[in-house]
Amino acid sequence: MKKVKKIPKGSKIKKKIESLTPRHWVGIVLAVAALLILVFVYCNKPNELDKITQDYIETIDTSTIRGEVERQFDNEYKAQDYLFYGETLSMFGNPYDAEQENLDPFMGKALVLRNIETGKEYNFTFSGSADGAIPLGQLDEGAYEVFIYDQYIKKRVYFDKAFTSKPLVTMRRGGKVKNITLEADKDIFRKFNVELANNYAFLVVKDTIPQSEIVDVVIDPSGNVFNELTQELEPGFASGQISEAQASYELAQKVKTELERYGLKVLISRDPDSTPSYYG
Incomplete structure (x- = not known):
């Protein structure tokens, strides 16, 4: 009977390692590096709690900002004031006055919100009544450019002074809320090395989880x-x-x-x- 010589398992592994070429080693190193990067990204990605305090603008892809955001507009329209009321937003061409008798320049004009990431547009008309403003709870998450039609000409809305409004938090819907700010600042995209020609208005809508102390x-x-x-x-x-x-x-x-x-x-x-x- 012929005897079969057994080779220790350790010897087989050693021979396989010794047979690897430099090209094989480069591939293994790259694969391990890619795996470590994926693990790092997964472990450090923002969770729902992080998103509460996170600046939504900073999460937008750089190519989107540089490719979709216009720096300057030939046709502009100045806003002087705004008002959050309930879950609505109104803008005004004059300083806000609850008892003003004259019709504000924004009233009756068509307003357009454009999501810079998806290109989706929303159209509204300010009527002056509480329910005749922008219904914020209906907006998808995103950063929106604000336009107004004046004499059938589409104009970009801006403010003289830069500002960021206090955040408005909508009611809970399906366990989520929307955190909404109105921002007008030519340096809003400074992180992306993009400077605007004016303090153009952006409506920023962020989906997040509700804070326990906030009552609906x-x-x-x-x-x-x-x-x-x-x-x-x-x-x-x-x-x-x-x-x-x-x-x-x-x-x-x-x-x-x-x-x-x-x-x-x-x-x-x-x-x-x-x-x-x-x-x-």
Whole structure:
């Protein structure tokens, strides 16, 4: 019977390593380096908590900024003011005045928002009413250029002074919120070495997770209010059949339950027996 000589496994591996050419070693090194880079990128990619404080502009691809953003416009239109109201945004050609009698230059004109990343456009018309402004909750995530049609000419909206508005956070929808800012600054793309000719307006919309301390809806049941001026309690209407303070609180609880089914965070301004004051 012929004997078979067994070769130790370690010897086989050693022979295979010794048979590798420099070209093989270069390929192995590159493959390991690529794997390490992928692991590093994955471990350091922004998570949902990071996105809360992250500047959305800085996340846009450099080629998009340099290829899609115009530095200068022949036709421009000056805005002087803006107003966030609820989840809407209005802009004004004059300083905002709630009681102004004359029609603002922006009223009745067509406004266009263009997403610089996707090219998608939204069209609106300011009517002057609270619900006749830009419905911010409907916008997709992105940075939007702002245009207005004046005498059928499309003009780029700008502001004299550079600014970034305080962020507006929309209500929860599907466990998410939108963080929205209006920005007008010729240096908004400084990181990309792109300088604009004017403080052109950009509406920046970022999808993120809600912060726990932010409430979507506050319900204020009537009754049981302490009047600081008279130092008296105003309980509201009461009779043998109904107590306004109690009935309104019970209604508030029912409304709260229904709203929470849609994922909204709801706060009732008082408990059944408290006597809040609204002085000041």
